[in-house]
Structure formats: structure tokens, C-alpha cells
Amino acid sequence: MRSFSRRQTLSFLGAGAFSMGGGYYLYGARSSAPSSLPEPAERPLLKVMVTAGQDEYLIPSPLDHEFVSGQRHPVFGYNGSSPGPSIRIRRGETFEKTIRNDLDVPTTVHWHGLVLPSDVDGHPADILGPGVEKRITFPVIQRAALNWYHPHPHESTGAQAWGGLAGFFVVEDDEEEALRLPKGDRELLLAIRDAQIDQNGSLFYPNVLAGAEGDFPVINGVSWPSARMGNQFYRLRILNAANARVFRLHSQAPLILIGNDGGLLEQATAVDVIEIGPAERVDILLDLRNILPGRTIGIDCEASRWRLLQIDVVEAAKDPWQPPTQLSRINRLHHSGPPDRVFRFENDQRINGREYNMALTDFVVPFGKVERWRFESSGGAPHPIHVHGGHFQIQSREGGRGQIMPWETGWKDTVLMWAQESIEVLVAFDQYEGRYLLHCHKLEHEDHGMMMNFVVSRNPVEAAERAENERLFGPLCIAPAV
Known part of the structure; x- marks a missing residue:
């Protein structure tokens, strides 16, 4: 696999980015200082998100965009829009799309919140160079939820997301439909x-x-x-x-x-x-x-x-609909023991003292086993912690706010951890084996190495031995069995 240097990733669409005092410009000439976009006398109308049709392609590309009427700014988007087109799909259907990279730099597309095979998750190692296409297909197996898609190239996720690369991925199902929620x-x-x-x-x-x-x-x-x-x-x-x-x-x-x-x-x-x-x-x-x-x-x-x-x-017509008190039933995970793993998020943008290495596996998780993970903050907070490949249930929060918030109950894939807090979650990966990520979703922390690779495996002992050998000797090439 070709590697791209940090200088290359920050060159960002050819002549589009210029370094300046801890920041850089996306397109355009340098000016003396950043400016602001004050609230206009007449606010523009909210943009209603357009649902994607049966387009075969999802195309990240540069475009000109209006934050406010009459002022166009160079940004990035998908299929000519920022945010990109919203995807709506029902549970049980199969999602298919060809991603074509029309940027001048490498990118990936991560399907945030979706439980899917690791080879289509959009891991930073699965890079798409400029002009490259990749056909992806995966079954939608999870309950109704608001998910999203965004770039995930290592060391330049922050810049590409700041440029406007994001879009909604909405999963619908019969349970949600029966509630007759506003639509x-x-x-x-x-x-x-x-x-x-x-x-x-x-x-x-x-x-x-x-x-x-x-x-x-x-x-x-x-x-x-x-x-x-x-x-x-x-x-x-x-x-x-x-x-x-x-x-x-x-x-x-x-x-x-x-x-x-x-x-x-x-x-x-x-x-x-x-x-x-x-x-x-x-x-x-x-x-x-x-x-x-x-x-x-x-x-x-x-x-x-x-x-x-x-x-x-x-004024609107009266609607007798009332929100139901009971919305859903959530199957609770159970684990009464101490944490299986502890992850310390540190001031130097490391997890447990390690800087991210894309080629190595940091830990192995047994397929289907419920584990208790403990996240601890020693500085640099807040840290929004995201887990690829599955969802978790928050069990406790100590220090800081000291409680689980109402919006943190149920299933989560990201949890916000403030300074001097520790959070324990229960997680189980019971759908797919493969390589996934744990990382801080403050994108500048992520780009500077606050990430870990982990592997879900039905043979965790063998996978852990391989991971240790890779750590000692570098990535291994294993000849196929004959």
C-alpha cells in the first residue's frame, strides 16, 4: 500500500491549503487574519436535507458553497452538496454504492454507527487515492437509528471534515414506524x-x-x-x-x-x-x-x-397525536466483574501511552463475549470516545459530572468524557470478525494518534499471538495454505 506523508495530506487539494500559525486555508489566497461570518439581518432558510436517489456513486469532491446567501466559499462535499445527500434505508435491505474519489488527496468513507464487515468500515488503512473507485455492499442489520458517513484518512480527517465532508445515513424499521412519529x-x-x-x-x-x-x-x-x-x-x-x-x-x-x-x-x-x-x-x-x-x-x-x-x-392544524411514553425495549448486556480493559486518554494524545500505528493491532476481543471497558481521562478533555464495529451500554461515570445523562442510556457508539472522569461501558461484538477502531472523535486528537486498532476474533489466542509478533517484527506476510 502506498503511504502518504503528513505534508502531502496537508497540501489538500493541490494549491488549496496554506500553513499559517497552527492553521491553514482551504483554497484561496492568504489574508492577514481569520475573519468571522456575523449573523445577517435576515437569516437564510434552513436547508432541508435531500434524500439520495438510486445514484450508483458517492463522490467526494471540491465545490463552491453558500454559507449565507450571495457569498460563495470553496468547500468539500459529496455528490456536489455539503452535507452530502441523506441516505435512507430499511433494516434488512442491502446497501450498495460505488465510492469514487474526485479529491486530489486520498480519503476514505466511514459509515459511523453502522455495524458492518470490517472491509467496508472505512478504516484509515483502506485508503482511496485520487481518482480511485471502490464498490461496497453490506446488509443493514441494525435497528432504526440516525447514523452518518464521513472521511477517515489518518492525519487529515480533521481537515477533510472541516471542509464539509459528512452526510446522514438513516436506518428505518417497523418498530419505529409503528410509533407514528412526526415525519x-x-x-x-x-x-x-x-x-x-x-x-x-x-x-x-x-x-x-x-x-x-x-x-x-x-x-x-x-x-x-x-x-x-x-x-x-x-x-x-x-x-x-x-x-x-x-x-x-x-x-x-x-x-x-x-x-x-x-x-x-x-x-x-x-x-x-x-x-x-x-x-x-x-x-x-x-x-x-x-x-x-x-x-x-x-x-x-x-x-x-x-x-x-x-x-x-x-398557525397549524391541530394534531391529536401524543408521544408514547414507552418507545422500545432494549436488551441489556450483563457483566458483573471488574473491567476487562482500561483505556487511559492522556494529554499527549495517546491511549495508554501508545501512539497510533496503523499497521499494528493493539488488542484482541473475543467474538461474542460481553466485556467491561473502562475509559479514564488524565488530560486534554473532553474526549468523545467512539467505537467502530458495534455499540455499547454505559454503566457508570465517576468524577466530573458523576452521572449517566438521559441521552446516554440505551445503545451508544460515542460517549463524551470530560476531564478527571472515568466511564465504564459494556460492549459485545457478535456480528462480524475483523479489524476495527477505538479512538477519540475530537478529530485533531484522532489525527495526532489518539486511536487504537483492535481485532474481533473467534480465535482470540491465535489473533493475539499474531498481533504480538507484528509488534515485535513488523507486519507479517503469511503464505497461503497448500
């Missing part, structure tokens, strides 16, 4: 992130180890958007697509939590504030029934004081 115009997919531009209108990437944060919000590719909503229930399915920013969301209307990364929770829960780290998702009902028509409210970010989405409430 159509009353179901909104919201990808929330932040960004920064320079004085010439070029996207500026503040590539800092602590995590890239911008100075204006972007929702579905639009800055400071607004939406007209009737005084009814709306379903908001929210993805934190930011590189590093944590969003604490609240509204002047009641919020009812119904789901998270892994789909529906067992019960609907009223919440005042929802804290969502990078890569996490929440599914909420926004109750506008008692908001008077003509009033303006919002979905707001508490810390930054941003109004992420302005909501102009209008």
Missing part, C-alpha cells in the same frame, strides 16, 4: 457544526491540537438559518458534526428526548438541556403546541450564546 416536513435532520473563514472568503482550518473550533455556526451547510414551523410536534434528529466543539442545546419550547446514537430509548424523557459531543446524535421532539403563532424562538447553544436555528412559529 415529512415535521422531521428535520440537523447537522450542527462550526466554521471559520478568512477575509477573502476562504475556509480557514485552525489546526490546533486542542481541537479546531470556529467562530460561527453551520447547520446543514447554512449559517444562522431560520425555519417556519407550525405549532405542533416536530422531530429534530441532531448530529454534532463538529471537529471538536461540544454543544449544550436548549430551547424556549419543551424538549422531549426519544433517541440517541443507537436509536430509540426505552422511554420518552423531558429535558431542559442536552449536551452533545462531536459525533454524538440525539433524537428529540420539539413541542410547539403552546407557542403562539407569530412568536420567534430558537434552538440555542448555551455556552457560545449562538442561536443555531431561529424558529418562526406559524
Whole structure:
């Protein structure tokens, strides 16, 4: 496999990126300093995410994009859009797509939240060079949930995601459909992130180890958007697509939590504030029934004081639908013993003192076995910890916030860990064998080595011996049996 240097990955679309004081520009000429994109006098309309048709291709490529009306900025997207087209598919169907890389740098596509064979997971080692195509196919075996797709090339995931490479992957099933949740115009997919531009209108990437944060919000590719909503229930399915920013969301209307990364929770829960780290998702009902028509409210970010989405409430027909109290049944994992593994996330962007090596296996997990994993933070937090290849259930949190939040119950693939916290989860990989990843989803931490490879195997002793030999002697080439 051809290797790409850090200099090559940061050269990012040919002449498109220029180093400057811990950051660089994506396209365009350098200016004296980064700028901001202030809230306009009239907010643009929220972009409604378009569901992908039966297109054979998913194509990452450069494009010009409007964060606000009349101002075009060079970004990246899929199939000419940023975010890319939303994919909707039912549980039990087979997903097929050809990925063609129209960028000038290597990339991968990771299907975040999906349980799928490791050879189509989008691991950093499965790189697609410029102009390269790869046909992928996999069965959709999991319950209904909001998942997403994004790039995962080692050392440049942060830059490519900051450029706009992301898209929704929605799985639907009969259980969710039976609840008659709001749909159509009353179901909104919201990808929330932040960004920064320079004085010439070029996207500026503040590539800092602590995590890239911008100075204006972007929702579905639009800055400071607004939406007209009737005084009814709306379903908001929210993805934190930011590189590093944590969003604490609240509204002047009641919020009812119904789901998270892994789909529906067992019960609907009223919440005042929802804290969502990078890569996490929440599914909420926004109750506008008692908001008077003509009033303006919002979905707001508490810390930054941003109004992420302005909501102009209008009169709507009465709808007798009420959210059910019982949403789903979740099969609980069981493990009463001490942690099988401890992962310490450290200030130097290492896990257990190790810097990521793409070619090596850090640990082996027995197929189908329930394990207890303990995550510990010794600095550099927050760390949104993501596990590929499966889902987990959070058992406890010590230190810091000291509790499991309502949006952290049920099935998760990402959990937010603050400073001096420790979190224990139960996990079992019972669908596929193969190589997967554990990593911090603060993308600058990830790019600097806060990742681990692990292998799921029905023969864990043999797999562990092979991993140790690779660590001692380098990757091994095993001749096929004759």
C-alpha cells in the first residue's frame, strides 16, 4: 500500500491549503487574519436535507458553497452538496454504492454507527487515492437509528471534515414506524457544526491540537438559518458534526428526548438541556403546541450564546397525536466483574501511552463475549470516545459530572468524557470478525494518534499471538495454505 506523508495530506487539494500559525486555508489566497461570518439581518432558510436517489456513486469532491446567501466559499462535499445527500434505508435491505474519489488527496468513507464487515468500515488503512473507485455492499442489520458517513484518512480527517465532508445515513424499521412519529416536513435532520473563514472568503482550518473550533455556526451547510414551523410536534434528529466543539442545546419550547446514537430509548424523557459531543446524535421532539403563532424562538447553544436555528412559529392544524411514553425495549448486556480493559486518554494524545500505528493491532476481543471497558481521562478533555464495529451500554461515570445523562442510556457508539472522569461501558461484538477502531472523535486528537486498532476474533489466542509478533517484527506476510 502506498503511504502518504503528513505534508502531502496537508497540501489538500493541490494549491488549496496554506500553513499559517497552527492553521491553514482551504483554497484561496492568504489574508492577514481569520475573519468571522456575523449573523445577517435576515437569516437564510434552513436547508432541508435531500434524500439520495438510486445514484450508483458517492463522490467526494471540491465545490463552491453558500454559507449565507450571495457569498460563495470553496468547500468539500459529496455528490456536489455539503452535507452530502441523506441516505435512507430499511433494516434488512442491502446497501450498495460505488465510492469514487474526485479529491486530489486520498480519503476514505466511514459509515459511523453502522455495524458492518470490517472491509467496508472505512478504516484509515483502506485508503482511496485520487481518482480511485471502490464498490461496497453490506446488509443493514441494525435497528432504526440516525447514523452518518464521513472521511477517515489518518492525519487529515480533521481537515477533510472541516471542509464539509459528512452526510446522514438513516436506518428505518417497523418498530419505529409503528410509533407514528412526526415525519415529512415535521422531521428535520440537523447537522450542527462550526466554521471559520478568512477575509477573502476562504475556509480557514485552525489546526490546533486542542481541537479546531470556529467562530460561527453551520447547520446543514447554512449559517444562522431560520425555519417556519407550525405549532405542533416536530422531530429534530441532531448530529454534532463538529471537529471538536461540544454543544449544550436548549430551547424556549419543551424538549422531549426519544433517541440517541443507537436509536430509540426505552422511554420518552423531558429535558431542559442536552449536551452533545462531536459525533454524538440525539433524537428529540420539539413541542410547539403552546407557542403562539407569530412568536420567534430558537434552538440555542448555551455556552457560545449562538442561536443555531431561529424558529418562526406559524398557525397549524391541530394534531391529536401524543408521544408514547414507552418507545422500545432494549436488551441489556450483563457483566458483573471488574473491567476487562482500561483505556487511559492522556494529554499527549495517546491511549495508554501508545501512539497510533496503523499497521499494528493493539488488542484482541473475543467474538461474542460481553466485556467491561473502562475509559479514564488524565488530560486534554473532553474526549468523545467512539467505537467502530458495534455499540455499547454505559454503566457508570465517576468524577466530573458523576452521572449517566438521559441521552446516554440505551445503545451508544460515542460517549463524551470530560476531564478527571472515568466511564465504564459494556460492549459485545457478535456480528462480524475483523479489524476495527477505538479512538477519540475530537478529530485533531484522532489525527495526532489518539486511536487504537483492535481485532474481533473467534480465535482470540491465535489473533493475539499474531498481533504480538507484528509488534515485535513488523507486519507479517503469511503464505497461503497448500
